[in-house]
Each structure stands twice: as structure tokens, then as C-alpha cells.
Amino acid sequence: MAKTVFLFSGQGSQYVGMGKELCEAYPDIDVYARASEILGFDLAEKINNSTEEELAQTVISQPAIMATSLVAFEIMKKNGVEFSAVAGHSLGEYAAMVASGVLSFEDGFKVIKARAAAMQKAAENSDGAMYAVLGKTAEEIEEVCASIDGYVVPVNYNSAAQTVIAGETAAAEAAAAKFAEMGAKAVKLGVSSAFHSKLMQPAAEEFEAALNEMNITFNKPAVAFYSNLLGAEMTEFDGMPEKLAKHIVSPVKFTSELAALQAEGYENFVELGPNKVLTGLVKKTLKGVNAVNVENEKTLGKALELFK
DSSP states (O other): OOEEEEEEOOTTOOOTTTTHHHHHHOTTOOHHHHHHHHHTSOHHHHHHHSOHHHHHSHHHHHHHHHHHHHHHHHHHHHTTOOOSEEEESTTHHHHHHHHHTSSOHHHHHHHHHHHHHHHHHHHHTSOEEEEEEESSOHHHHHHHHHHSSSOEEEEEEEETTEEEEEEEHHHHHHHHHHHHHTTOEEEEOSOSSOTTSGGGHHHHHHHHHHHHHHTOOOOOOSSEEEETTTTEEEOOOSSHHHHHHHHHTSOBOHHHHHHHHHHTTEEEEEEESSSOHHHHHHHHHOSSOEEEEESSHHHHHHHHHTTO
């Protein structure tokens, strides 16, 4: 039987009304209500009735995307779909930790509440931007970033065709202009700062201190857990506050994770959560695999066809 990995969506994939169809189709799944109690605000209300700008705020978008991903996850489980690995893109690793049992549901939302608060604060106090660069290799992108005055670095290795850069706004803009001169496309991302770069160091420190104070339990996962930090399977789960803090300021090695998953024989890549960014990255990166997403009734139906 084909091996299945569940993938969990990252920040920036949110949209108003995400998850609504799935919740209406499966009213007994109470992820939003349970998460709201921990977060201290009504998650479903924010998701369904916010403006795009309000929903994009890190303190709202991170728990909202995570909860929407976990709604899709619970539905797939309810439909008897078996999986033997998880992976997430940046924020998505937290839904992956809950899905694989590294974190309990309650601890998962306590942790994401602390992370989102620390990252929003750091974003408000720093001047940063991110661009997705298309049409250049990771090596070419690294070279251009190194040639720019100021701080800008590659931070998300998403696919052979796309690498995201982040840094100080002026330096990131200069790099984007240089790529345009070279005939490559650089698309500004709708995020509030330079995530996964050293500009997030204050957030990393604040988050690590919060985790140590909270005394969260990190368990061994029930399935294989693939890590952005390693670009491979993570097998050691000690020192997690330090690892999760490091994750905030380190590149996302997503292409390496996908290659490692394919090498292990994974054929079904199922993205759980809003939009289908990761599904697109899988299709661009891997040949001969099935890539589907679950975010509404239509995509759920299509995904379940794969497992009949």
C-alpha cells in the first residue's frame, strides 16, 4: 500500500472563511471551540468575520491556520485515512506536532499563542520584508544576497523553482531589483517582517523563555516527523524549546524534506489546511507522486478518492 504523509500549511495561506465548509459538514469536530478557550478569543468569529488585514496579523493567523489544518486532519482520520509521516512548512510544524502526538492539543495551542505573540512583537519592532524569487537556482540566489549591501538572506528553500529571501526592507528591495535585472521574478510576500532571519532573534529568545516557563511536555511522535530545521526526519525530541526558538531564525529546508520523504517511499502527499501552496511545491519538486489538498468539501472529496 502506498505510504502517505500529511503536510500542514504555513503562514500566509489564510483567507476569510477558511475551514467553514468543513466545519459545517462535520459539526461534531470542535477544534475551533477548544482552541478558542486556550487562546482567549473566538477563533471561528475571527476567521469568518475579520478583514483580510486583521486575519493576516500574526497573533491571529498562526493559531487560525493551525486550527483549520487540524480540522482537516480530524476529518481525514474520521474517514479512516492512514498516514505514517507528518511535515509542516514553518508554522505548519506546530499542527504536525499535534497530529503526530509530539504535543497535546492543549499544549499545541498554548505554544502557538506564545510563538505568535513573540513574532508579532518582533515584527512590529523591526523593519523587514520577504520576496519569493522564481527562475533562479538556490545557489544563484545565495550569491546575489551575499553581494547586496545590508542584510538579506535566503530563508525558505521551497522548490527547485522557488526560494524565498528575507531581510532588512532596503536590502530585500535591492535584491529583488537585481533579480529583475537578471530576468527572474521576485514577488513581495504579504507578511509583516523577515521571518526565519536574524531579524526574528528577539522573538526566538522571548519564545524560548516562555516555553521554559510553561513546562510543556514534548513526546516522541507516533509517526515519522520531518523537520524544517534538518530537512530530514527528526528523531531526537530533547531540548525542544531551544530547537523551536532556532526554527524561528533558521531557513526552512522544505525541498530537502520532500526529497527525503520520496527517498523513504512516500507516494501520497496530502496537504491539510487553507490554500494549496505546499501541494504546488510538491508538484514542482517531485515526479511520480500524488499531491492533493484538503480545505473544503470539493478538495476533501477529491482527496478521499485517492484512498478508495
